Amino acid sequence: MSMPRSIKNFTVLAHLGDGARSSIYAVQDNKTKQVWALKHVLRVTEKDDRFIQQTEEEYAIGSKLDHPSIRRLERLIKTRKFLKTTSVSLIMELVDATTLDKRIPKNYGDIVRIFHQVAQGLVHMHGRGFVHADMKPTNVLVLEDLSVRIIDLGQACSIGTVKPRIQGTPGYIAPEQARRGEITPQTDIYNLGAMMYWVLVRDVIPTALPPSSGEGADAASVREDHEIKLPTPPHEQNPLIHPLLSQQIMDCIQLDPKDRPESMDVVANRLEMIQQVLRCPA
Numbered sequence: 284m285s286m287p288r289s290i291k292n293f294t295v296l297a298h299l300g301d302g303a304r305s306s307i308y309a310v311q312d313n314k315t316k317q318v319w320a321l322k323h324v325l326r327v328t329e330k331d332d333r334f335i336q337q338t339e340e341e342y343a344i345g346s347k348l349d350h351p352s353i354r355r356l357e358r359l360i361k362t363r364k365f366l367k368t369t370s371v372s373l374i375m376e377l378v379d380a381t382t383l384d385k386r387i388p389k390n391y392g393d394i395v396r397i398f399h400q401v402a403q404g405l406v407h408m409h410g411r412g413f414v415h416a417d418m419k420p421t422n423v424l425v426l427e428d429l430s431v432r433i434i435d436l437g438q439a440c441s442i443g444t445v446k447p448r449i450q451g452t453p454g455y456i457a458p459e460q461a462r463r464g465e466i467t468p469q470t471d472i473y474n475l476g477a478m479m480y481w482v483l484v485r486d487v488i489p490t491a492l493p494p495s496s497g498e499g500a501d502a503a504s505v506r507e508d509h510e511i512k513l514p515t516p517p518h519e520q521n522p523l524i525h526p527l528l529s530q531q532i533m534d535c536i537q538l539d540p541k542d543r544p545e546s547m548d549v550v551a552n553r554l555e556m557i558q559q560v561l562r563c564p565a
């Protein structure tokens with residue numbers, strides 16, 4: 284599909300990427316001349332209704348958040364025809380950044396700084412009553428100064444939600460997500476732990492849905508807890524990784540939510556402490 288010249292009252296400047304049934308562009312507001320990112324979801328068939336609804340829910344949650352580590356969502360524009368929504372345009376903060384999987388610092392102190400910022404953003408989300416539910420390296424933007432933006436709230440939901448279908452990314456998904464249990468802050472703790480493990484080791488952890496499950500995974504693909512072996516701790520794979528950081532990650536990826544840290548605030552505080560230890564080693 285060719286890039287449109289304009290969408291609503293915005294001039295399209297560049298194509299930034301594509302998601303599930305969506306395209307993301309850099310655009311300029313014709314009136315204010317301000318530049319934004321625009322996520323455009325077009326309804327072609329009835330199957331697209333789910334993605335339009337997901338984008339509407341993404342804005343409903345994102346508009347209630349206000350934290351420097353979370354990409355700001357400005358507004359949602361709907362196009363209707365015969366009382367039916369035919370497209371939605373989500374106007375978002377445009378960030379000159381690269382996803383974490385492509386911008387991993389070589390210095391472990393800088394890596395932990397990124398982890399800490401992500402944890403702080405999630406503390407804010409939880410305080411507002413929401414869970415991100417899809418933390419992974421491609422959902423964290425890293426700027427040149429190593430500040431971050433958490434992106435893609437497409438699977439975010441209120442704390443305590445039970446999803447009607449399995450949602451999550453194989454290799455990062457928490458057991459309760461794969462089994463359609465309650466989504467809680469402990470779910471984000473697990474997802475974050477899996478993300479931190481990948482960043483340090485460059486390998487996904489064994490999860491209830493392995494990467495080979497793909498997007499079409501169903502209940503029959505879900506592994507039971509006794510089939511999931513916890514991975515080798517990061518510091519045992521790489522002695523340059525501090526044991527405290529390794530232990531923090533292993534605490535986060537416990538299969539039972541009750542065995543994980545009691546809150547994301549605890550995780551953020553521990554990461555801050557680990558930052559200090561790395562800055563001033565004994």
